[in-house]
Amino acid sequence: MDSIRHILPAHLGNMMDYSLVTTSVTPTSCFLLFLVVFILCRLITKPKYPPGPMALPVIGNYKLLTDPKIHEACARLSEKYGPVVTVQFGPSKTVVLNSIETVVEAMVKRRADFAGRPPVPSGMTLSEGGKDILMSQYTPSLKVHRKIVSAALRKYIKGPFLQTILEKSMGQFIKLFEETKGNPFIPHEYIDLALFNIICGVCFQKVYKFDDPKFKHYLDIDNQFVAEFGMGLIEDLYPILAKVWQSQRYKKVVSLFRELLHYIHEELEAHKQDFDEGNIRDFADCLLMARKEAENEEDVEILSQLTDVHLRQTLSDTFTAAFDTTRFTIQWALLYMADHQDVQRKVQAELDRVVGRDRLPRVDDRPSLPYTEATLFEVMRIASVAPLGMPHMTMVDSSVGGYTVPKGTTVIINHWALHNDPRHWKEPSKLDPERFLNSDGTLARKPESFLPFSAGLRVCLGESTAKPELVIILALILHQFNIKLPPGVKADYSPECTGFIGYTANRYKADDIKITRLLKV
Numbered sequence: 001m002d003s004i005r006h007i008l009p010a011h012l013g014n015m016m017d018y019s020l021v022t023t024s025v026t027p028t029s030c031f032l033l034f035l036v037v038f039i040l041c042r043l044i045t046k047p048k049y050p051p052g053p054m055a056l057p058v059i060g061n062y063k064l065l066t067d068p069k070i071h072e073a074c075a076r077l078s079e080k081y082g083p084v085v086t087v088q089f090g091p092s093k094t095v096v097l098n099s100i101e102t103v104v105e106a107m108v109k110r111r112a113d114f115a116g117r118p119p120v121p122s123g124m125t126l127s128e129g130g131k132d133i134l135m136s137q138y139t140p141s142l143k144v145h146r147k148i149v150s151a152a153l154r155k156y157i158k159g160p161f162l163q164t165i166l167e168k169s170m171g172q173f174i175k176l177f178e179e180t181k182g183n184p185f186i187p188h189e190y191i192d193l194a195l196f197n198i199i200c201g202v203c204f205q206k207v208y209k210f211d212d213p214k215f216k217h218y219l220d221i222d223n224q225f226v227a228e229f230g231m232g233l234i235e236d237l238y239p240i241l242a243k244v245w246q247s248q249r250y251k252k253v254v255s256l257f258r259e260l261l262h263y264i265h266e267e268l269e270a271h272k273q274d275f276d277e278g279n280i281r282d283f284a285d286c287l288l289m290a291r292k293e294a295e296n297e298e299d300v301e302i303l304s305q306l307t308d309v310h311l312r313q314t315l316s317d318t319f320t321a322a323f324d325t326t327r328f329t330i331q332w333a334l335l336y337m338a339d340h341q342d343v344q345r346k347v348q349a350e351l352d353r354v355v356g357r358d359r360l361p362r363v364d365d366r367p368s369l370p371y372t373e374a375t376l377f378e379v380m381r382i383a384s385v386a387p388l389g390m391p392h393m394t395m396v397d398s399s400v401g402g403y404t405v406p407k408g409t410t411v412i413i414n415h416w417a418l419h420n421d422p423r424h425w426k427e428p429s430k431l432d433p434e435r436f437l438n439s440d441g442t443l444a445r446k447p448e449s450f451l452p453f454s455a456g457l458r459v460c461l462g463e464s465t466a467k468p469e470l471v472i473i474l475a476l477i478l479h480q481f482n483i484k485l486p487p488g489v490k491a492d493y494s495p496e497c498t499g500f501i502g503y504t505a506n507r508y509k510a511d512d513i514k515i516t517r518l519l520k521v
């Protein structure tokens with residue numbers, strides 16, 4: 001048993017009563033020995049994470065996780081711990097990046113290290129075993145999948161497609177706004193309809209009427225999904241639960257998503273029936289065309305990424321990633337415009353100068369509308385609809401900001417912190433589109449700490465679609481209407497966010513705010 005003494009540190013060895021050890025070479029003593037060695041090994045090999053607040057074992061930083069403004073709370077931690085902070089959600093460590101410098105270091109310079117996604121149970125279930133883009137690991141297959149989708153999206157936004165869809169969906173929206181005849185109203189559902197129609201138009205050439213039960217049904221499904229998923233799922237913190245006991249919320253989230261998938265599946269099947277390669281109508285057709293080309297070229301690798309499950313998952317990604325981000329951005333934009341008449345007037349003056357009163361703004365007006373675009377970017381900065389983006393995961397042991405980040409660690413980009421960093425933005429809480437303009441009024445280079453679409457290998461695939469779409473939607477609304485708050489109503493900027501990492505969006509409260517529409521003469 002002397003050997004036991006030798007493998008223990010001196011102080012522990014001395015503390016042990018040798019006679020006790022020798023007299024009880026029993027399973028108990030063997031177990032104790034194993035425990036001591038195990039704890040020592042864990043202490044020696046324990047990965048060193050960046051600094052952060054003390055966390056309870058197993059439970060972690062529970063208060064932080066349940067903070068409705070978790071992005072702001074994480075940003076505040078930087079004041080004490082620096083821009084790279086470790087927090088603990090449940091038993092797992094999560095590293096939060098609160099500055100553009102550390103985000104660029106991780107996501108751009110060490111992009112391959114940080115390109116994974118945490119394999120949480122909800123992600124695996126909703127993506128039908130990792131067959132989507134949003135929640136899948138960064139594998140060679142995902143790389144191929146991303147390439148196909150971005151080529152299809154690029155093809156789609158080139159030419160007249162986007163303009164046609166915008167005209168179809170915004171026409172109805174403008175009529176609905178007109179019908180309010182200058183009375184105060186809540187614009188949420190109208191904005192939701194417009195953006196729902198744009199996504200349905202992009203994906204399936206579908207445009208719904210405001211009172212269409214299908215639109216109401218799927219909007220309701222999506223709203224419930226955002227609210228429930230947004231609250232976070234206990235199974236994602238303690239994955240074993242997904243196997244042994246699933247919460248009501250988990251079951252509800254899965255069943256809501258299945259309903260959305262069912263809708264997408266039906267549309268895809270209909271597209272397969274009347275697919276005509278000489279007439280590519282929409283994004284679904286672009287994906288079917290990519291599959292047809294791969295079949296013709298007998299490209300097995302590409303075909304393996306274009307099964308029916310991949311296609312419906314890609315379309316559902318487009319729905320979930322595109323619909324909520326874009327509708328919340330426009331909702332915020334209207335609130336800011338209602339409360340910032342000076343900015344609104346400047347946008348309208350630009351529109352009158354460039355577009356005039358005889359026609360509506362078009363996608364090809366965008367290069368001539370720098371102030372409108374700067375206003376949209378400023379709203380995206382100040383509202384940060386996806387404040388914590390999508391969680392990443394390190395695929396190998398890596399480092400950022402001088403700290404080690406072990407393989408398998410969840411890493412979060414705090415977009416809100418980047419967009420409110422006082423080192424980069426003077427008076428960050430003030431709406432000021434000029435930040436995005438040169439002194440001659442032209443659009444400036446992207447400010448360093450502006451990253452709504454993220455960066456690196458998982459950069460948003462919809463950036464090039466979302467920007468023209470959102471600029472023209474804002475232009476169309478402000479070209480036709482003055483947005484105002486009713487007399488005596490103060491803008492309420494408190495976000496309606498549920499606090500889940502990466503899937504919540506900021507939204508003002510529908511009941512608190514009404515916007516008066518005045519038809520321009």
Ligand code: HEM
Nearest residue numbers: 133134321322325326389390452453454458460461462466
């Ligand atoms: C205001 C509009 C939008 C914002 C702010 C936004 C933001 C983001 C962010 C922050 C991510 C996570 C990136 C990361 O993992 O670091 C993301 C991912 C993604 N977005 Fe967007 N997005 C917008 C619109 C769209 C649109 C219109 C589409 C599709 C047409 C789209 C498709 C995607 C997809 C497919 C991903 C997953 C990329 C991957 O995991 O590899 N997004 N987006």
